[in-house]
Amino acid sequence: MMEIISLLAGGFAVAFEPLNLMLVIIGCTLGLFIGAMPGLGSVNGVAILLPLTFLVPPTGAIIFLAAIYYGAMYGGAISSIMLGIPGASTAVATTFDGRPLAKQGMADKALTAAAVASFVGGTISVLLFTFFAPPLAHVALVFGAPEEFALMLLAFATFVGLGGDDIWKTIFSICIGLVLSAVGLDIISGEPRLIFADITGFMHGINFLVLAIGIYGIGEMLWTVEENHKAGGRSMLSEATVTVKRTIANLRELLGAWKAMAMGSFLGYFVGILPAAGATPGSLMAYGIAKQISKEPDKFGEGAIDGVAAPEAANNAASTGSMLPMLTLGIPGSPTTAILLGGMVIWGLEPGPLLFTQHADFVWGLIASLYVANFFAVVINVAFIPVFIAVLKMPFTILAPIIFVLCLIGGYAPTKDLHDVWLMIIFGIVGYLMRKLDYPLAPAVLAIVLGPLAEPALRQSLLIGDGSFNIFFSRPYSASIMTAALVLMFLPVFKLIYDKMKKKPQAAEG
Amino acid sequence: MGITKRAILGLTCAFGMSAALAGSALADAHGGWKPKKPVEFVVMAGKGGGADKAVRLMQAIIAEDKLAPVPITPVNKPGGSGAEALVYMKGKNGDNHTIMFTLNSFYTTPLRQKALGVDITTFTPVMRMAEDTFCLWVNSDRKDINSVDDFVKEAKAAGNKWIMAGTGKNSEDNLLTDFLNTAYGLDMKYVPYKGGGKVAKELAGNNANSTVNNPSEQLGFYEAGKTKPLACFTPERISLFKDAPTFKELGKDFVYFMQRTVVGAPGMNGDAAKYYNELFTKVFNSEKWQTYRKKKALVGPALAGDALMDYWKKERDIHKKMLIDMGAIKG
Numbered sequence: 001m002m003e004i005i006s007l008l009a010g011g012f013a014v015a016f017e018p019l020n021l022m023l024v025i026i027g028c029t030l031g032l033f034i035g036a037m038p039g040l041g042s043v044n045g046v047a048i049l050l051p052l053t054f055l056v057p058p059t060g061a062i063i064f065l066a067a068i069y070y071g072a073m074y075g076g077a078i079s080s081i082m083l084g085i086p087g088a089s090t091a092v093a094t095t096f097d098g099r100p101l102a103k104q105g106m107a108d109k110a111l112t113a114a115a116v117a118s119f120v121g122g123t124i125s126v127l128l129f130t131f132f133a134p135p136l137a138h139v140a141l142v143f144g145a146p147e148e149f150a151l152m153l154l155a156f157a158t159f160v161g162l163g164g165d166d167i168w169k170t171i172f173s174i175c176i177g178l179v180l181s182a183v184g185l186d187i188i189s190g191e192p193r194l195i196f197a198d199i200t201g202f203m204h205g206i207n208f209l210v211l212a213i214g215i216y217g218i219g220e221m222l223w224t225v226e227e228n229h230k231a232g233g234r235s236m237l238s239e240a241t242v243t244v245k246r247t248i249a250n251l252r253e254l255l256g257a258w259k260a261m262a263m264g265s266f267l268g269y270f271v272g273i274l275p276a277a278g279a280t281p282g283s284l285m286a287y288g289i290a291k292q293i294s295k296e297p298d299k300f301g302e303g304a305i306d307g308v309a310a311p312e313a314a315n316n317a318a319s320t321g322s323m324l325p326m327l328t329l330g331i332p333g334s335p336t337t338a339i340l341l342g343g344m345v346i347w348g349l350e351p352g353p354l355l356f357t358q359h360a361d362f363v364w365g366l367i368a369s370l371y372v373a374n375f376f377a378v379v380i381n382v383a384f385i386p387v388f389i390a391v392l393k394m395p396f397t398i399l400a401p402i403i404f405v406l407c408l409i410g411g412y413a414p415t416k417d418l419h420d421v422w423l424m425i426i427f428g429i430v431g432y433l434m435r436k437l438d439y440p441l442a443p444a445v446l447a448i449v450l451g452p453l454a455e456p457a458l459r460q461s462l463l464i465g466d467g468s469f470n471i472f473f474s475r476p477y478s479a480s481i482m483t484a485a486l487v488l489m490f491l492p493v494f495k496l497i498y499d500k501m502k503k504k505p506q507a508a509e510g
Numbered sequence: 511m512g513i514t515k516r517a518i519l520g521l522t523c524a525f526g527m528s529a530a531l532a533g534s535a536l537a538d539a540h541g542g543w544k545p546k547k548p549v550e551f552v553v554m555a556g557k558g559g560g561a562d563k564a565v566r567l568m569q570a571i572i573a574e575d576k577l578a579p580v581p582i583t584p585v586n587k588p589g590g591s592g593a594e595a596l597v598y599m600k601g602k603n604g605d606n607h608t609i610m611f612t613l614n615s616f617y618t619t620p621l622r623q624k625a626l627g628v629d630i631t632t633f634t635p636v637m638r639m640a641e642d643t644f645c646l647w648v649n650s651d652r653k654d655i656n657s658v659d660d661f662v663k664e665a666k667a668a669g670n671k672w673i674m675a676g677t678g679k680n681s682e683d684n685l686l687t688d689f690l691n692t693a694y695g696l697d698m699k700y701v702p703y704k705g706g707g708k709v710a711k712e713l714a715g716n717n718a719n720s721t722v723n724n725p726s727e728q729l730g731f732y733e734a735g736k737t738k739p740l741a742c743f744t745p746e747r748i749s750l751f752k753d754a755p756t757f758k759e760l761g762k763d764f765v766y767f768m769q770r771t772v773v774g775a776p777g778m779n780g781d782a783a784k785y786y787n788e789l790f791t792k793v794f795n796s797e798k799w800q801t802y803r804k805k806k807a808l809v810g811p812a813l814a815g816d817a818l819m820d821y822w823k824k825e826r827d828i829h830k831k832m833l834i835d836m837g838a839i840k841g
Binding site: 043047050051054141142143144145184185188189192198200203204205275325329330331332335338339341342343345346348350351352353354355416456460463464466 | 556557562563566567569570573574581584585587588589591593594597598601623625670673679699701702703704705707708710711712714715716717729730731733734736801802805
């Protein structure tokens with residue numbers, strides 16, 4: 001314990017060097033805007049800025065990139081809330097309730113909740129990182145394919161009932177998402193699937209952002225156009241303002257969301273440390289569980305503050321968590337840490353179990369800078385809230401074309417393929433029609449995120465276990481996660497039976 | 511429109527413009543062909559893999575030493591075991607601003623998927639930057655396995671319960687697993703994972719019994735004493751693992767490398783090809799690249815021009831035979 005504290009103190013000495021401190025502040029600010037640009041996200045931001053980092057020593061370089069990664073987690077919420085377009089895949093869950101809040105004229109409340117929750121998630125996760133890194137690295141190491149699949153099933157289970165009342169429509173939506181996620185290269189056989197007469201654009205699969213920006217960006221815009229038309233061109237969006245009184249009221253209301261934030265922080269961190277999962281499943285799961293444990297689950301999707309706080313706490317916590325497998329196992333916990341790993345090669349550092357002892361300066365400098373980055377990110381973010389609110393006061397006729405352009409760029413940026421832009425527009429129109437017909441869209445997005453993670457894990461497990469599902473129940477971690485997933489999945493059914501049984505005696509009395 | 515709104519619009523625009531400006535550095539005018547716009551460096555694999563890391567390192571070397579007048583921008587096209595990248599390059603016929611970093615899927619993917627219509631001999635050879643090596647690895651917890659003989663004994667006893675993790679079906683790892691199965695009469699089960707880093711971790715976490723990783727992928731775990739190499743598929747012992755014999759020493763004449771090569775689009779202008787050849791000669795000779803080669807146990811001299819093309823043809827024939835032997839394609 002004392003040793004950790006002295007190492008951390010050394011790390012703070014590194015983080016507070018003027019150059020590093022400056023890099024943290026610049027990185028957080030840059031990250032905020034990179035995250036807020038739809039489709040740009042932390043992956044592309046870090047990849048673009050990576051070559052710049054050889055100008056500074058390795059520790060400064062990783063601090064800079066980590067600050068961008070971190071800032072982008074804060075920034076991702078901004079366009080999710082204001083424009084209804086997830087700025088990054090990690091911020092999708094934030095749109096579910098953040099956008100409705102903004103539409104009710106309470107964008108300031110949603111933005112404050114996102115910033116504070118991010119801070120809480122970030123802080124809790126860095127504390128966990130500081131004190132429990134080695135034992136957790138061991139968990140990440142023994143986590144194999146069966147455990148991964150069990151975790152993904154758990155994520156799906158948390159989403160049962162998320163889509164509303166019509167269970168069939170929810171299942172339909174999940175299936176659409178799963179089919180879309182199956183497009184592209186089959187990881188086990190290596191053969192291309194569903195590429196429609198060898199259209200090369202399908203070879204790389206359907207990027208999750210293409211669906212998310214299509215449905216939430218373009219679809220949402222079409223929806224807003226219709227609503228505005230009905231309302232005679234007036235929208236509630238512009239009602240948000242920032243005053244001291246409102247901010248205090250917002251913060252007070254946030255106190256009530258402490259449970260969602262704490263849950264999101266721990267869950268996000270643990271999902272984040274698992275290789276290949278990353279912040280996106282973490283934030284989606286946090287949203288699902290926040291709804292399950294909430295006293296007012298009906299408010300979710302209509303503008304529940306818990307629905308913003310939980311995923312935002314989780315995605316920041318997960319971004320810290322995913323640094324752990326990167327540093328100790330040399331494998332990325334998220335796409336962004338994959339790029340950071342590339343950076344470590346350029347700087348001549350060998351990630352692996354020995355990094356903590358051989359390059360203690362580097363590791364502890366990074367950890368300490370996460371504390372610092374967290375502080376600056378929340379300050380910068382809160383300072384910018386009035387500016388972001390001002391954007392919403394723009395007339396929709398000006399805002400809409402800007403959003404549309406941002407959507408197109410966002411669809412193009414990850415793969416640099418126009419094919420994806422066309423696909424996105426089609427998804428936008430289909431998404432709008434589905435919404436008109438009252439199909440829930442969130443399950444489709446969840447499926448396209450988790451599908452590509454769950455499928456290889458399932459098939460690898462079955463290969464190892466000779467096609468028997470026993471493999472999921474014969475390993476301790478996997479068995480316990482699997483049981484939790486099954487219980488969660490059938491919980492709504494039990495609830496239904498329980499409610500019916502409770503109703504019957506009452507009916508008899510009456 | 512208020513000042514704040516303008517500020518935001520301005521910020522958004524400034525962001526876009528600065529990105530655009532960064533891409534339009536001017537070419538200087540003296541001597542020969544020079545790229546006029548940013549050069550796309552296609553990676554045949556996903557972000558964060560071995561190939562991707564090498565490309566980003568080369569990008570950094572070129573930028574740091576100011577070897578090129580324009581930025582080199584990596585673009586990942588991992589789909590279909592490189593099929594996506596190959597088809598993309600084929601479509602760039604005659605383009606002087608697109609280069610690609612290839613692996614052995616450069617041979618195997620066109621062989622397996624004739625429908626792609628990719629003929630690798632039409633591509634422009636630029637430079638082979640290295641050859642990566644392969645070793646047979648087991649977890650250090652297996653105190654009972656210290657040689658290939660021990661390995662064969664244990665794997666034989668386990669039958670098809672012995673799990674060999676690798677990087678995808680019909681990949682380099684799959685070819686090597688098939689070789690071991692045939693050479694030693696084993697029945698190991700091959701389970702494909704996404705990426706060599708993941709494979710290495712599965713072994714260190716005891717979720718697989720053995721792997722045939724590149725040294726660079728296992729290095730972190732090896733140095734921490736979590737995994738150990740039993741033997742390597744190289745002509746001579748790798749200096750990093752002096753105790754691990756080669757399969758050649760053990761009487762199995764099997765040597766296998768993975769190329770790490772820069773290739774240009776088909777039909778590239780001769781002057782442009784010369785330019786890239788000179789550029790990557792400088793990268794190859796840079797201290798950073800040489801250090802990287804040493805640290806990652808990369809071998810093989812630089813190879814360019816006709817010599818590289820001959821190497822491709824030879825390797826393609828070898829891979830064709832291996833794929834036929836394992837039943838992945840028909841003869």
